[in-house]
Amino acid sequence: MRIIISGGGTGGHIYPAITIAKEVAKLVNNCEILFVGTKHGLEADIVPKEGFNFTTIEVRGLERKISWQNVLTLFTTAGSVWRSVQIIRKFKPDVVIGTGGYVCGPVLLAASLLKIPTLIQEQNVIPGITNKILARFVDKIAVGYAEAERYFKKYKPDQIVFTGNPIRPEVMSATREEGQKVLGIKPDRLTLLVVGGSRGARSINTAMLGICKHFNGNESIQILHVTGQSEYNSIVGNIKQSGIELSGDGNIIIKPYLYNMPLALAAADVAVFRAGAVGLAELTARGIPAILIPYPYAAENHQEFNARVLENHGAAMVIADKELTDVKLIHSIETLLNNPQTVANMANKSRELGRPQAAETIAKLALSLKKP
Numbered sequence: 001m002r003i004i005i006s007g008g009g010t011g012g013h014i015y016p017a018i019t020i021a022k023e024v025a026k027l028v029n030n031c032e033i034l035f036v037g038t039k040h041g042l043e044a045d046i047v048p049k050e051g052f053n054f055t056t057i058e059v060r061g062l063e064r065k066i067s068w069q070n071v072l073t074l075f076t077t078a079g080s081v082w083r084s085v086q087i088i089r090k091f092k093p094d095v096v097i098g099t100g101g102y103v104c105g106p107v108l109l110a111a112s113l114l115k116i117p118t119l120i121q122e123q124n125v126i127p128g129i130t131n132k133i134l135a136r137f138v139d140k141i142a143v144g145y146a147e148a149e150r151y152f153k154k155y156k157p158d159q160i161v162f163t164g165n166p167i168r169p170e171v172m173s174a175t176r177e178e179g180q181k182v183l184g185i186k187p188d189r190l191t192l193l194v195v196g197g198s199r200g201a202r203s204i205n206t207a208m209l210g211i212c213k214h215f216n217g218n219e220s221i222q223i224l225h226v227t228g229q230s231e232y233n234s235i236v237g238n239i240k241q242s243g244i245e246l247s248g249d250g251n252i253i254i255k256p257y258l259y260n261m262p263l264a265l266a267a268a269d270v271a272v273f274r275a276g277a278v279g280l281a282e283l284t285a286r287g288i289p290a291i292l293i294p295y296p297y298a299a300e301n302h303q304e305f306n307a308r309v310l311e312n313h314g315a316a317m318v319i320a321d322k323e324l325t326d327v328k329l330i331h332s333i334e335t336l337l338n339n340p341q342t343v344a345n346m347a348n349k350s351r352e353l354g355r356p357q358a359a360e361t362i363a364k365l366a367l368s369l370k371k372p
């Protein structure tokens with residue numbers, strides 16, 4: 001069995017690709033997998049670390065206006081479809097899978113032109129532009145939220161399948177004790193995990209300065225704040241300047257990025273998160289109550305729609321990014337800190353939404369497409 005898998009740009013497209021690829025490899029013997037991404041996306045860092053064969057094509061995103069940049073983009077895209085055709089002809093995949101991001105466009109289009117079976121996975125409630133266009137060509141669309149179905153036109157019978165979003169198996173297998181040990185988290189207090197998506201979130205980082213000052217030295221709470229690579233140094237500088245001790249026995253841990261996120265999730269009691277679909281799938285699979293601050297500039301405001309699914313179910317509270325202040329966030333955190341029953345109820349509600357089997361379902365769906 002030979003599979004090409006493509007997805008890129010942010011963690012929210014890359015981790016689903018890696019997870020599906022690993023699940024496929026578990027289900028069939030001697031499976032060869034080739035990952036197609038771009039040189040500039042996070043995939044160029046993450047995918048080789050995971051041990052996959054990785055090749056790149058050049059792709060650009062279209063601007064939402066008429067511009068010379070877009071003319072250049074169209075030429076680049078034509079080139080990337082041709083490059084994808086070459087990659088596919090050489091690798092000869094049985095199935096091609098896409099998990100979103102611009103890079104999927106040419107790869108899945110080329111596969112469809114060459115009559116190779118195709119599946120795309122859409123993580124969000126509101127589908128991305130690439131997947132909306134690809135819906136015309138692909139055999140199956142695996143959606144992460146049931147609510148997403150209505151945003152796709154159905155081009156083939158049984159084309160859309162509600163599977164949930166794939167999460168890494170380690171998210172389920174990691175234990176709280178191991179997470180606490182590896183990350184240096186004290187076991188006797190509520191652990192708050194703060195993550196602004198795979199690239200970090202400036203507004204959350206800014207508010208966190210006030211939160212760290214407020215909870216510094218508080219023995220009922222432990223904070224693990226992941227800033228994103230780009231703002232890490234300045235955030236750590238600001239926090240140290242305000243007199244907070246980050247090394248030693250403090251209750252605040254700051255990291256630029258977690259390569260071991262499943263351990264952090266295992267140790268977390270409550271999360272402050274953006275509303276990226278994969279992050280939310282991980283939170284609900286583990287049943288972690290959350291305070292969500294959707295990224296307001298996500299395409300068609302899709303993070304807000306993702307977040308509202310959890311909020312409507314009683315699994316999360318939502319704070320609009322424009323209304324985010326340290327005072328407001330402190331208030332929400334304290335509400336949870338002082339109400340363990342609310343935390344427990346939200347945890348149950350969150351778990352009800354989790355789909356820990358999604359990766360296996362998607363992998364089986366993809367394998368079922370192989371031509372005899």
Ligand SMILES: CC(=O)N[C@H]1[C@@H](OP(=O)(O)OP(=O)(O)OC[C@H]2O[C@@H](n3ccc(=O)[nH]c3=O)[C@H](O)[C@@H]2O)O[C@H](CO)[C@@H](O)[C@@H]1O
Binds near residue numbers: 012199261280282298
């Ligand atoms: C700005 C934007 O448009 N973001 C989109 C992007 O989000 P983004 O990549 O931020 O989002 P997600 O939250 O969906 O996924 C992040 C992934 O990275 C992992 N992670 C994150 C931080 C870290 O330090 N370590 C780590 O491993 C998380 O555990 C998760 O597996 O793709 C998602 C899925 O299509 C969308 O819903 C988001 O709206």
